[in-house]
Amino acid sequence: MVHLSDREISAEIIEACRLGDRDAFRALYDAYKDRVYSISLYFFHGDPAAASDVSQQVFLKLMTRIGQFRGDAGFSTWLYRLVVNACMDAARRSKPDVTLSEEFSKPGSPEEDYARAQMANSVRAAVSALPPRFRIAVLLRYFEDLSYEQMAEALDCSMGTVASRLSRGHKILAERLQGLMGAKK
Amino acid sequence: MFTSHISGQLAAYIDGGLAPRKARQAELHMEQCASCRVECDQVRFGIAVLENLPLVEAPDGVWASIEVAFEESRPRQTPVVGQWRVVFAVSVVLALVVVAYWVAARPAGMRWEVVRLEGSPTVGAKPIRGAGQVGSGDWIETDGRSSATVKVGEIGSVEVEPNTRVRVVAMRPSEHRFALLRGEIRAKISAPPRLFFVDTASGTAVDLGCEYALNTDEDGFGMLRVTKGWVSFQFKGLESLIPAGASCRTRPRAGPGIPYFDDAPENLKQALERLAFEKAGNEALDIILDEARVRDTLTLWHLLSRVEAEDRGRVYDRMAALTPVPARVSREQALRLDHETLERWKEELAWTW
Numbered sequence: 001m002v003h004l005s006d007r008e009i010s011a012e013i014i015e016a017c018r019l020g021d022r023d024a025f026r027a028l029y030d031a032y033k034d035r036v037y038s039i040s041l042y043f044f045h046g047d048p049a050a051a052s053d054v055s056q057q058v059f060l061k062l063m064t065r066i067g068q069f070r071g072d073a074g075f076s077t078w079l080y081r082l083v084v085n086a087c088m089d090a091a092r093r094s095k096p097d098v099t100l101s102e103e104f105s106k107p108g109s110p111e112e113d114y115a116r117a118q119m120a121n122s123v124r125a126a127v128s129a130l131p132p133r134f135r136i137a138v139l140l141r142y143f144e145d146l147s148y149e150q151m152a153e154a155l156d157c158s159m160g161t162v163a164s165r166l167s168r169g170h171k172i173l174a175e176r177l178q179g180l181m182g183a184k185k
Numbered sequence: 186m187f188t189s190h191i192s193g194q195l196a197a198y199i200d201g202g203l204a205p206r207k208a209r210q211a212e213l214h215m216e217q218c219a220s221c222r223v224e225c226d227q228v229r230f231g232i233a234v235l236e237n238l239p240l241v242e243a244p245d246g247v248w249a250s251i252e253v254a255f256e257e258s259r260p261r262q263t264p265v266v267g268q269w270r271v272v273f274a275v276s277v278v279l280a281l282v283v284v285a286y287w288v289a290a291r292p293a294g295m296r297w298e299v300v301r302l303e304g305s306p307t308v309g310a311k312p313i314r315g316a317g318q319v320g321s322g323d324w325i326e327t328d329g330r331s332s333a334t335v336k337v338g339e340i341g342s343v344e345v346e347p348n349t350r351v352r353v354v355a356m357r358p359s360e361h362r363f364a365l366l367r368g369e370i371r372a373k374i375s376a377p378p379r380l381f382f383v384d385t386a387s388g389t390a391v392d393l394g395c396e397y398a399l400n401t402d403e404d405g406f407g408m409l410r411v412t413k414g415w416v417s418f419q420f421k422g423l424e425s426l427i428p429a430g431a432s433c434r435t436r437p438r439a440g441p442g443i444p445y446f447d448d449a450p451e452n453l454k455q456a457l458e459r460l461a462f463e464k465a466g467n468e469a470l471d472i473i474l475d476e477a478r479v480r481d482t483l484t485l486w487h488l489l490s491r492v493e494a495e496d497r498g499r500v501y502d503r504m505a506a507l508t509p510v511p512a513r514v515s516r517e518q519a520l521r522l523d524h525e526t527l528e529r530w531k532e533e534l535a536w537t538w
Contacts, residue, residue: 022252029248037243049350052247052366052403053324059251093310123237141200142235148202166196170231171224177234 014075017066029059032076036083039139043087045128054086061086080144080154084136091132126176134169141166190214191221195228244403245386245437246366252384295356296320297336304331306345319353326350327368337361340376346400354384369400374414387435388420395429405437410447425487426531428538436462443487446538450476457484461491470496474503482507482534490522497522508537 016024037055044050061082069078127135133155140151152159191211197203198211215222296318305312306327308319319325319335327333327349335343335353338361345351349368355361362382363370373396374381381392386405390397395414401407409418410432418425418433420440427433427444434442442461445454456472470492477485485504489497497520504510511533518526 026248029251033243033247034240037247038238038241041241042238048244048403049326049366052244055243055247056251059247063251119234120237123234126234127238138235141196142238143240148197160193163197163202164193167193167228170196170228171192173231173234174227177230 014066014069017063025063028062032079033059035143036079039083039136039143040087042124042127042139043132043135044090046124050090054083054090057086058082074150076144076146077150077153080140080146080150081156084140084154084156087136088132122177123173126173129176130169130172134165134172137162137165138169138173190218192224195221195225196232199225199229199232245405246401246403249364249366249384249386297338297353297356299325300334300336302332302334302344304328304347306331306333321353321356324350324352337372337374337381340380341372341374343373344371346370355382365399365401367401367403369398371398372396378415385435387437388418388423388440391417391419393417393426397427401435405435407435409433409435409441428483428535431483431538434458434461443484443491445484446480449478449481449484452476453481453484460488467496470499474499477503477507479507480537483538486527486531486534489519490527494520504534508534 013024013027017028033055036058037051040054040058041048041051044054058079062079065082069075127138130138137151137155140146140154146154148159148162151162155162155165157165191198191214194203194207194211198208203211215225297320298316299306299308299313299319300316301313304327306325307313308317308325309323310326311317313333325333325335325345327345327347329347332347333345335345337343338356338358340361343351343363346369349370350366351368351370352364352366353362354364359380360382361380362384364384366386370383372381372383372392374392374394376392376394378393379391383390383399385399385401385407386403387401387407388405390399390409393415395411395416397409397411397413397416399407399409409416409427411427411429413429415429416427418427418435418441420435423440425433425441425444430448431444431446433444436442439462443457445457453473453476456469456476460469460473470488473484473488482504485500485507489500489504492500498516501516501519505516510516511530514526514530514533519530
């Protein structure tokens with residue numbers, strides 16, 4: 001996991017983005033694109049088209065609304081609120097289909113041994129099957145390592161609710177992956 | 186003291202999100218509560234398994250339409266002069282003119298017609314039966330068995346081939362723009378040059394009055410094949426001009442390759458691929474120069490500005506051997522890549538292309 005302080009985007013870059021500086025916006029995009037894409041990809045059952053679509057929406061909204069960012073919350077928190085909204089909106093519009101995409105469920109790279117590939121596929125499938133509000137909390141915490149306070153802001157709920165969703169989400173994962181529990185230990 | 190169960194706090198307890206006093210209370214509770222101890226192990230395991238989710242790199246295609254939208258929307262620089270009142274007044278007038286133009290040129294709710302050709306193409310994730318409409322920002326998507334055609338305003342049409350995902354980015358009279366994320370489109374455009382654009386991860390195809398097919402994958406590996414007129418393919422200041430009967434490969438971060446005629450000798454085409462994208466050296470260039478015919482000066486003209494400076498002379502000499510060099514084109518200026526000289530030469534050569 002990467003720590004927020006290592007990559008919090010600088011105020012200068014945000015200011016340059018406000019002024020329409022293309023290179024600054026590209027720097028901002030480069031800083032966050034893989035995490036935004038990964039969260040979307042795992043949220044949407046490994047569907048790269050849906051993940052690309054949501055990532056584009058997020059950065060387009062970011063671009064048009066960056067003038068509204070006042071710095072009273074962390075930039076990451078603000079950005080991930082856009083991610084959460086985009087993912088949850090898209091999830092509401094689409095059917096509750098938890099079938100993993102072919103791309104996602106195919107075996108891992110040749111370097112991965114069979115057991116590891118199986119483990120990875122099982123984890124992806126279990127994450128995909130989580131209810132959306134637990135899924136987004138788990139992914140946000142894992143890929144962003146936001147504090148509970150930041151997550152509460154991004155998810156628009158209380159810190160207690162964040163803690164509860166994470167606990168329940170991880171417990172569901174453990175129950176679904178029970179067979180792997182011994183191997184992992 | 187046996188307090189109430191702490192299920193909802195376990196994740197926070199494990200990853201250090203609880204205040205010290207609450208964490209201590211949780212520990213005390215678990216010392217007495219077997220159920221919460223078991224649950225704590227489960228949650229710890231549920232957190233640990235996430236190590237199996239690697240960070241996935243966003244495809245280059247994601248940036249393509251973002252960049253287009255960025256270029257459209259970024260604020261223009263205001264000149265800095267002392268007489269700010271004059272600047273302010275001029276800015277207000279200009280803003281009014283721009284708004285008036287925008288309102289006049291972009292009727293509210295402008296949409297283009299999409300007609301299903303086969304299967305179940307979708308617009309904005311909704312399947313279209315027969316005919317539908319597409320607006321700015323909408324995605325058109327086809328699976329392996331579907332295709333559709335889009336009427337592009339008054340200037341032509343675009344066929345969306347199977348397994349394609351393409352977005353309408355701009356639909357103004359002065360700019361008809363798509364972003365092709367993956368798959369293939371076939372464009373038929375009858376309009377003045379530079380009104381129709383297609384962005385891909387490896388660059389932008391600019392219509393110069395033409396018909397063409399363009400395919401790409403999400404990373405930007407693709408091919409542009411022109412059947413009528415001309416297309417300019419551009420990427421970060423690099424431009425390839427592709428006439429009817431010619432093709433051009435595209436590569437991520439490398440932009441357009443060097444165009445070649447489809448009927449060019451196979452050896453030339455293969456050597457060109459190696460030279461352009463694998464940075465193969467003299468051997469590939471030797472083959473290209475040996476195999477080139479008169480009309481392959483299309484390829485040689487593009488090569489002139491893409492090969493190393495020490496190889497330019499060889500390219501120039503081969504072009505000069507194939508077709509007379511116009512009087513106003515000097516070897517020295519051509520080797521210096523003088524823009525006007527190269528443009529003049531291209532105009533003459535284009536009669537043979």
